[in-house]
Amino acid sequence: MRLAQAIPVVLGVVLVSFLLTRALPGDPAAYFAGDAATPESIAATRAKLGLDKSMPEQFLRYCGDLLRGDLGQSLSTGQPVLDELTRRLPASLELTLTALLISCGIAVPLGVLAATRPGSWVDHLCRVLVTAGVSLPTFFTGVVLIYVFYYLTGWAPSPLGRLDFIYIEPPTVTGFLLIDAALDGDGETWAAALRQLILPALTLALFTMAPIARMTRAAMLSALSSDFIRTARAAGLTSRKVLFAYAFRNALLPVVTTLGMVFSFTLGANVLVEKVFAWPGIGSFAVEALVASDYAAVQGFVLCMALLFVALNLVIDMAYSLIDPRIGFDSK
Amino acid sequence: MLSIKDLAVAFRTRRGEVDAVRGVSFDVAEGEVLGIVGESGSGKSVTSYALMRILDAGGRIKAGEATYGGVDLRRASERDMQGIRGREISMIFQNPRAALNPIRKVGRQIEDVLRRHARADRQNGRAEAIRAMEAVRINDAAARYDAYPFELSGGMCQRIVCAIALACDPRLLVMDEPTTGLDITTQKAVMELVTDLIRARAMSAILITHDLGLAAQYCDRLVVMKDGEIVEAGDPGALFSRPAHAYTRKLVDATPRAGASIRSLLPAEVRTPEPPRRITDEALLEVRDLVKTFAGKSGPVHAVRGVSFDVKKGQSVGLVGESGCGKSTTSSMVVRLLDPTSGEIRFEGTDLAQRPAAGFARDPMRSRIQMVFQDATDSLNPRHTSRQTIAEPLRAMAGLRGRAQGQRIEELADLVGLPRTLLDRFPHQLSGGQKARVGIARAIAVNPSFLILDEPTAALDVSIQAIVLNLLADLRARLNMSYLFVSHDLHVVRLLCDHVVVMKGGEIVEQGSAEQVMTAPADPYTAELLSAAPKPPAPRAAA
Structure with missing residues (x-):
């Protein structure tokens, strides 16, 4: 049911991504024909790329390619776009998911604690962290973390990519190095991958902590002041039960909403972190493609992100109906 | 059993x-039902929260004693209190x-309490919860165990709340405005x-209520609270027939009851004779065969x-x-906020049902039919002062602006007894009566x-x-x-109305003159x- 609703969204995204990339400034044919190109060679390149056809025809050919799973060739790397994406997307996802795990692990308990003791030191700590988290840009915290943990103390490995070159990449199963290494039973590589991951993930986590902590605190405060909390307390339920079974589950809904929003913007916005840590993710790929007017790559990137968001919204909707019985009832 | 000093x-x-x-003091004896009566802000609920020690953050017991058995x-520890609650x-x-x-x-919520107080364990929790639901006469309790509150009616929810409260056989039950x-x-x-x-x-x-009638009917003894203090205590009959305190007398007078006239609700010293009215035989509004059917998820819903x-x-x-009887749907259609499915709404001879509700705001008839809404707080824009609120219809319908508008606003304020100084206040700075x-x-x-008045009081x-x-x-x-x-x-309706229409399930079961419907109801539902x-x-004979 919800899946069916996603189909028009995907179709719309295909069209919009196509039109947007055609609207990019610069002539890709001129760019790829090279510096020493003559008008004839540019025209030849254009014909080779199919850019001399009319827009509707180009779109139909694009759709046909899509159906065959062909996203085109990246003009700058010469690789098929699909290969590039499948190689780079797991890197970005691994980074983002780890960052969000860290961020939730800290922000949610902090928000809960702050809400149960408003005005206490936990509350103040929460406020400081939230303010610092949003006001420091990720490239700055990233560089500071590298300076402290790599340059000064040397605890972290050099911030270059996902795995130090002395380790051999585990056989690709999921593309997530941590999972692949674990599946391979290679503890050493696993630890190495984790060491590479920890600093960029921390940088992103610091940034995403703010909205999550703030929303948890607000949602908990409003849940704790509801009438049903008073009923639960008047019935003698323990503070623990009241806090978790009654208040927290009700506060979860807005927190999940925020989480979804944070996830989607982090996935798109971690370009800076990827750049600072030389992380071979999808963000840096997209920016390079954009600069080079590499329309096939940009198209593929936009499409891939859109599909991810559609999937993400689906997951969040499902989480809603798990948490709140009222939502499931309405859709029946 | 309970003593508060x-x-x-x-x-x-x-x-x-x-x-x-x-400084509130009272005792509750074994087997006694004590009523605490007072208006909002009198501290009656806070008293009960204090003795349960469930005051909201920021509240604290400043002085006094509360002993239970x-x-x-x-001074009991929070842990002991959790055991007592x-x-x-x-x-x-x-x-x-x-x-x-x-x-x-809802069943889980009852089970939570049972298990907390060791009346049930994981194995028999469900069965015990269902027993507790049966004790408050919930039919088909086993099926209702799995219901969520939003699936139940208000009365059913209150039974669940009762089941939670009574599940562990408490000795003292505190009811805070239960109905x-x-x-x-x-x-x-x-x-x-x-x-x-x-x-x-x-x-x-302990029954805490603002409704004197309810308290008198169900309590053995009453205390009357005002501004955080007890002004009078005694048995209900005596309080009603011989209120000693001026405030009690005012409350007793203001309670709508059989045989009272609208003026007799006011304190004796401000009662003026009721102004004469002209009721003609000419019909202003004729509603004929009005029907409203909503498209529901499981088939059409016949509201009216x-x-x-x-x-x-x-x-x-x-x-x-x-x-759910359709009275709000009917009034929404008459005030032209909702289109009827069929039927006529003839106002001074014109059938307004033909004019769609969507465009009625610009209809010249709009200014002839107005409405006073139920919740005085929610129906005022919180960002508008009283002056802006009153100016709205003047600007939109009467086209009044500038000085003429200002004059009319002050005139209206005088008419409804709103001090002119309050005209520039926002709703949150006004009391309930002022907002009304x-x-x-x-x-x-x-x-x-x-004027259509939707439960204005x-x-x-x-x-x-x-x-x-009276206003x-x-x-x-x-x-x-x-x-x-x-x-x-019904008591309020009798005070203000000449004619009464009783609705049930979208239909009129009875209508007639107020006096006749109230004293000799023809339909069993009205009688119920x-x-x-x-x-x-009845209070003592009017002085």
């Missing part, structure tokens, strides 16, 4: 500490739907259920099925019924000839309700308006409604 509770606010309860409730003393709250966790099965917001027949059913259980289990109880009634010029008609006056001033700003304290009802009576005589008064409170209303004892 000189209890004082204060709340920290931005403007310093505010005393909510100042030898336990010092003020629910097992020894438990509580029933107002607004039952909000008092239940919206996303937990506010419930229909009158539901109110009666819930109160009778609770009193039966209290008697059967030989419990004690063929309703016909008249309102004559100068006449006030009461539209009475319980929630702003709402009325807005409705009569463009000189309507027909439901959220007000009785003494304020008395004043607002409405004065205004209709002065401005020669007709009213359609929508209410579930009348008998369900609490009957306050």
Whole structure:
């Protein structure tokens, strides 16, 4: 049911991504024909790329390619776009998911604690962290973390990519190095991958902590002041039960909403972190493609992100109906 | 059993500490039902929260003693209090739907309490919870165990709240406005259920309410609170027949009851004779075979099925019924906010049902039919001052601007008895009665000839309700308006209306003159409604 609703969204995204990339400034044919190109060679390149056809025809050919799973060739790397994406997307996802795990692990308990003791030191700590988290840009915290943990103390490995070159990449199963290494039973590589991951993930986590902590605190405060909390307390339920079974589950809904929003913007916005840590993710790929007017790559990137968001919204909707019985009832 | 001495509770606010309860003392004996009566802000609920030690953050017990069966409730540890709550003393709250966790099965919520107080364990939790539900006479309790609060009616939710409170056989039950917001027949059913259980289990109880009639009917003894203090205590009969304190007398007078006239609700010293009215035989509004069918998820919902009634010029008609009877749908159609499925709404001969509700705001007839809404707070824009609120219809419909508008606003303020100094205040700076006056001033700003009043006094304290009802009576005589008064409170309807229409399930079951319907109801449903209303004892003969 919800899946069916996603189909028009995907179709719309295909069209919009196509039109947007055609609207990019610069002539890709001129760019790829090279510096020493003559008008004839540019025209030849254009014909080779199919850019001399009319827009509707180009779109139909694009759709046909899509159906065959062909996203085109990246003009700058010469690789098929699909290969590039499948190689780079797991890197970005691994980074983002780890960052969000860290961020939730800290922000949610902090928000809960702050809400149960408003005005206490936990509350103040929460406020400081939230303010610092949003006001420091990720490239700055990233560089500071590298300076402290790599340059000064040397605890972290050099911030270059996902795995130090002395380790051999585990056989690709999921593309997530941590999972692949674990599946391979290679503890050493696993630890190495984790060491590479920890600093960029921390940088992103610091940034995403703010909205999550703030929303948890607000949602908990409003849940704790509801009438049903008073009923639960008047019935003698323990503070623990009241806090978790009654208040927290009700506060979860807005927190999940925020989480979804944070996830989607982090996935798109971690370009800076990827750049600072030389992380071979999808963000840096997209920016390079954009600069080079590499329309096939940009198209593929936009499409891939859109599909991810559609999937993400689906997951969040499902989480809603798990948490709140009222939502499931309405859709029946 | 419970003894409270000189209890004082204060709340920290931005403007310093505010005393909510100042030196309250009372006892509750074994098997006794004590009523605490007072208007909003009198500290009656805070007193009960204090003795349960569940005051909101910022509140604290400043002084005094509270002992229950030898336990010092003020000094007991939080751990001991958790053991006492629910097992020894438990509580029933107002607004039952909000008092239940919206996303937990109601049966689980009962089970939580049972397991907390070791009355059940994982194995027999479900069975015990179902037993507790059966004890509060919930039919088909096993199936209801898996329901969520939003799937149940208000009365059913209150039964669940009762089941939670009574699951562990407490000795003292505190009821905080247990029937506010419930229909009158539901109110009666819930109160009778609770009193039966209290008697059967030989419990004690405290009933906190603003409704003197309810308190008098169900309590052995009453205390009357005002501004955090007890002004009078005694048995209900004596309080009603010989109120010693001026405030008690005012409350007793203001309580709508059989045989009272609208003026007799006011304190004796401000009673003026009721102004004369002209009721003509000419029909102002004729409603004919009005039908409204909504498209529901499981087939059409027949909200209103063929309703016909008249309102004559100068006449006030009461539209009475319980929630879901279609009275609000009917009034929404008459006020042209909702399009009927079929039927006629003839206003001064023109069929307004033909004019779509969507465009009615620009219709010249709009200024003839106005409405006063139920919740005075929610129906005012919180960012608009009273002046801006009253100016709105003047600008939109009368085209008044500048000085003329200012003059008219002040005139209206005088008319509804709103001090001119309050015109520049925002709703949150006004009291409930003042907000009601702003709402009325807005409705009569463009000189309507027909006013629809949707439970205009439901959220007000009785003494304020008395004043607002009298204001409405004065205004209709002065401005020669007709009213359609929508209410579930039969006593109030009788006070203000000449003609009464009783609705049930989208149909009119009875209509006739107010006197006739109230004293000799022809339909059994009307009789049931009348008998369900609490009957306050008659006060002493008017002085």
